[in-house]
Amino acid sequence: MTTMNLTSSDEVYSHALFILSRREHFTKELVQKLQKKDVSIDLIDEVILRLQKRDYLNDSRATEIFTLEFQRKKKGFIKLISELRIRGISGVESDIRALYTEESEQKNAEKILMLLHKPTREKIYRFLFNRGFSPEIIRRLMNKQIK
16 A cells, blocks of 8 residues: 655645545545645645635535435434534534425435334334434324324
8 A cells, every 4th residue: 555645735636636536525524534644734724725716625515415415315314413513514404404304304214114124112213313313203203103
C-alpha cells in the first residue's frame, strides 16, 4: 500500500475531487479524510473553500441526498438526525422534516411491519425504535394494527 504525499494545493484538490467523485460528502467528512493523509490544516481550508466556491462540496445538497437515501432504506427520522450530527450537520431538523415528512415516515414503518414475521408488540416497538422511528409513530402504528 503506497502512501500519498499531498503537499501542494493542486495535489490536495485533485485528491479531494477523487474522493467526491465516489459519493457526496459532508465538509467534516472530507476534512477528516484529508487529515488522515497528513495534509496541513491551511491547505485543507484552502481546498475546502475552492471546492465550495465551485459547488463541488455542498453540505445542503449532501444532507438532501443523505435524507433521501435514509428514506429509501426505511429508517426513521430520529436515526437520520443522529447520523447527520455524527457527520457534523446539526440544526437542520425543520429542513429535513420537509423532505422526510411524518406521513412518509409512517408509511416506511408500515412497510417494515409487513416484513416482520409474527411480531409481538415488544418486537415491533424494539425493531422500529432501533431503526430510528419516533415512539409516537410506533404507538400510532400499533394502535392502528389493533383496530
